[in-house]
Structure formats: structure tokens, C-alpha cells
Amino acid sequence: MIIKSAKFVTSAVKPSQYPPALLPEIAFAGRSNVGKSTLINAILNRKHLVKTSSTPGRTQLINFFDINDNFTFVDLPGYGYAKVPDNIKKKWGPMIETYILNRKTLKAILVIMDIRRIPRQEEINLIEWLKYIRIPYIPILTKADKLSKSRQIKQKTAIANIFYLQENKLILFSAKSKKGRESIWDAIEEALESNLNYTQK
Ligand SMILES: Nc1nc2c(ncn2[C@@H]2O[C@H](COP(=O)(O)OP(=O)(O)OP(=O)(O)O)[C@@H](O)[C@H]2O)c(=O)[nH]1
Ligand SMILES: [Mg+2]
Numbered sequence: 001m002i003i004k005s006a007k008f009v010t011s012a013v014k015p016s017q018y019p020p021a022l023l024p025e026i027a028f029a030g031r032s033n034v035g036k037s038t039l040i041n042a043i044l045n046r047k048h049l050v051k052t053s054s055t056p057g058r059t060q061l062i063n064f065f066d067i068n069d070n071f072t073f074v075d076l077p078g079y080g081y082a083k084v085p086d087n088i089k090k091k092w093g094p095m096i097e098t099y100i101l102n103r104k105t106l107k108a109i110l111v112i113m114d115i116r117r118i119p120r121q122e123e124i125n126l127i128e129w130l131k132y133i134r135i136p137y138i139p140i141l142t143k144a145d146k147l148s149k150s151r152q153i154k155q156k157t158a159i160a161n162i163f164y165l166q167e168n169k170l171i172l173f174s175a176k177s178k179k180g181r182e183s184i185w186d187a188i189e190e191a192l193e194s195n196l197n198y199t200q201k
Contacts, residue, residue: 001185004068006044011061013095019064021105024192025072029096029126030112032078035142035175039112040065040075042175043184050075060092062099071192074099074106079122100135108136108191110184115141115155115172119162127163136194138187139165145174 012018028036037050049065063075076099077092100106111127113119130137141159144152152172160167171187173180 001189002068003044003046005066006046006049006068006073007066008049009064009066009072011063013061015098015102018062018099018103019072021103023066023070023072023105024107025074025103025105026107026188026191027074027076027100027103027109028112029076029109030078031114031122034078034112034114036078036112037075038175039110039140039142039173039184040073042173042178043181044073062095072105079126100130101133106135107194108138108188110138110140110188112140112142113159115144115152115159116146119159124162136191138171138184138191139163139169140171140173140180140184142173142175144172144179145176 009019010017028040030036033054035052037052040050041047041052044067050063060077062077065073065075067073076096079092079096100109109130111123111130113123127137127139141156147155156167156170156172160170171180171183173184
């Protein structure tokens, strides 16, 4: 994919604030601090388009980005970080669920996980729910640079088993080395080209 333009469009918390649903959309979901915003910048070859932070809970709104005037990337707030106050946490789940259930142009969700961690119930629930509502998902194991090659392979096998996935369905990624960037784009392009109305909305 050649990135000719990548522009912030708007932030939203509820459907009335979403931009018009005109272009196919790809969303990025995952636990807080897992590296969602960093991954978006890395695959777009932009350093600062999306704000990133070493403090979990940086992205608290649904952020829309226009890519090439052709499709939209959506950075979702991270879920499941223990230190986020309960009143904020309670808003996040419904905010993300409402987006996923209502966005007619949503083509796929990249579910970003930390390669070093065995997925918890939250990730398992998210993927089970996406399967149930028939939204295509692309599982990514990020921060691969934090593990040796042999540990990467072990974790990939362990995580694939948890989700009953074939290992080749899990994409390993590192924002540092950009390993996995091409595989991510292949998966995104496939999702963007699909004409199927998976969500039957
Ligand atoms: N070594 C390494 N660090 C990474 C990688 N991806 C992200 N990070 C670091 O992880 C931290 C969190 O990254 P973010 O992209 O802000 O995470 P996020 O998932 O958007 O977090 P929230 O917006 O809080 O949900 C930052 O300090 C990043 O530099 C990676 O592939 N390798
Ligand atoms: Mg973020």
C-alpha cells in the first residue's frame, strides 16, 4: 500500500459524532498500552499522526483517520487497564460496543495483543463476540522485538491454541523493526476489498 495521505478526521464518543459513513473502515482494538496507536503510525510510516504514550489509557476517544481519501482507520480506546478509574472504564465498553455494532462501513477489526502475554478473558471474550456478530477480525501479536526468536515461536503456538486458530493466522509485528508490516497490509487490503456485508446491517 502506498500512503499518499493520512489525516486526522475527528474524535467521537457517540454515533452522532462519527464522521459520515462513506468509506470502508478498519478499526484497531486491544488492551490499553498494547501498542495500537504505535502500530497505526508504523504501518502508515508516520511518526506522530496518532498520539502514543508509555502511560496506559492515552487514547480515550474513538479517533478517525482518513487514509488516501480512500478508507478510514479507527483507533479505539484500550480496554481492561486496571488503573483506569471505574467510572471511565464503565463508559469504554459501551462506547466500543456501540461503534462496532452500528458502523455499517466497518470491514474488519485488528485485534492487537502483546506477544509476551497469554491472552486474558477480555481478549477471549472480544474475539468470541466478534465471531458471534460476524465481524472479520485480524489477530496481531505486537512488540515481537521484546522476545527472542525462539520465544516468539513458543508464544505464537500457545496463543494460537487458546483461540483455536491456525498459527499462520496470527501476524507477528514489531513497531521497532516493522516486521509484519507487509502481512498486516495484505490482511487489510483483503478486508477492504470484501464486498460481503458480514454484519448484515
Ligand atoms: N519495543 C516496542 N515497544 C512498543 C511497540 N509498540 C508499542 N510500543 C510501546 O508501547 C507503549 C504504548 O504504546 P501505544 O501505541 O501508546 O499503546 P496503545 O495501545 O495505543 O495505548 P492506549 O491508547 O493507552 O490504549 C509505548 O511506550 C510504545 O512506544 C513495539 O512494537 N515494540
Ligand atoms: Mg492509543
